[in-house]
Amino acid sequence: MASRFVRTVRRLEPPPRAVDWSIFVLVVFEAVSGVITLGAGHPANALLFLLHGVAGVSLVALVGFKLYRVRHRVLDSRLHDKHTLASVVLAVVALAALATGIAWVAGVEVRLGFWTLLNVHIGFGLLVLPILLVHLRSRFHTPRRVDFADRRRALQYGALLVFGAATYRATEAIGSIQGVQRRFTGSRPLPPGDGNASFPVTSWVADDPAPIDPDSWRLSVEGLVDNPFSLDVSDLESDRTESVLLDCTSGWYTEQDWTGIELGSLLERADVHSSARWVTVRSVTGFRWSFPIEEAAEMLLATHVGGESLSHGHGAPLRLVAPNRRGFQWVKWIDTVEVRRRRDPAQWLAVLVSGFG
Template structure:
């Protein structure tokens, strides 16, 4: 297609410049929000969060194409550069990095860049894009005008973008199935399977700075206290694994595994300490300070695992004791548990602790 004809096509289909800019800003915000929310979704009923994230991502591709085509001369002509141009270029790099790594991951490419999977790199680009986009917007702020958002043609164009994005996703999934790429056996979360049984079957991952030294089982003990009539401390030798559960662990770094976990049913533990009637939540605390809280009825069905696939849990997988919480994402399966607290309220501060635990 000739350059003149391409310009004619773009002129006919592209929305107003301000509409493109503000749509990108809103969609990036929604992408970050839905991406972070997706970290907490482990049950199939949460699939709309992931579907929205993917469709919005494809829509951003089209809008970004309009944006880059419009400003191409300003970027390519170094004589027209201003101090704010560097921020604009960095913003474009972060956006293209987030989009490209996301699409490669969805297409089935499973490679590691140093310590990180492509999905982790995708998240990193996405988080970096937020402050860069705000900085870019502050240097070229143009408030939206009502006229830019009005008109039947504008509505039709945006509806067409969304429908086209959904169609592209369907075609991509069909291609994965036909070509038998690594994207054809994903969960709805996008995670890829890790086969086998036991410690060696799935990767060792740590959340942020959680990386304690191996735990001396002879010196370790599990404390169970809080709103209980009979708090206890259990040494490792006193633990009697009597519960087994086949459960799916879905890690936010992009993989999942189905394993048979054995250990202590939390419900049995709560009966042993006689949890009080007004208890509503159970908090599981790691030796690193990391913690997560479950509603008490959900916690009763969870397991504090000592073994996986018939093997004693390795240190990297949370030994001597790890929470197994079916339906939750991997970062909520607390490793190296040494304290269980029965509470009468949730623990919103756990979100902050996930970012600072493990730091001295």
């Protein structure tokens, strides 16, 4: 039986270098697509999430081939070298990223403090790429055409793709049988509710300012405008209510009635220059995000949710409501709206460091 299994593995397994480079390509794809999906909230992006999932399951098979091939070098301490530890750590972190992602899709409910399995999956996924680069420094082998240019290789990779797609769909089916509802982003619905208490307070990185003094707070509208101006709390006359879905990268979503001011009406009042193309919405913490001006004009600056004034944790006195955007792009504690010719080049740096000051 064991010898039959070995023969089957050898027939299905591509050459060692093909396996290694396929793992590298898929890890890079998973890392890049994973980062992109953090900000992809529009249903038009659903295919990217599907490809991310299928590639992840396919990666499981490739890692399995790899581990089976090197099992003796790992299990026999006499064969260890100075690079073995990094290789083992890479395998553990990669398998942890894959396992937590698959478990989340299958409907497993586990929380580690404030983190869901999806958060843990993202964390492990971000760790894989730098460890892989360290691993490559010691195990690098140039790919060869002969390892890929073969009809049998095409069949092997075709089978791998079918395996990945079928297994991913089966994992989704397991979650559905358990009654788990997921958006295409992977997020699950919160229990129905209205107002501040119906969804958790979350902050990106370390954004957690002290409660804002309404007497000193001002909203500035500036940049490429002919009529810059500022508003205080008494000027926030909420005149529009919309039901909009908030999809958080923590793995949950909720649909709420948001009441506030049309961002487009403020841009119209400011008399935007014809050269303007982007709008940057900035928080008191320095966190900010840029949006195409046509999209920004349709957004809402919310003062209330579910008929209640926003709590401090949910962004009072003013937060952005950005349909089809992920939760971290719904900027909280807004104090500036800046009209620009180009996207704010420092926004990614602000995402990483905002709140630490």
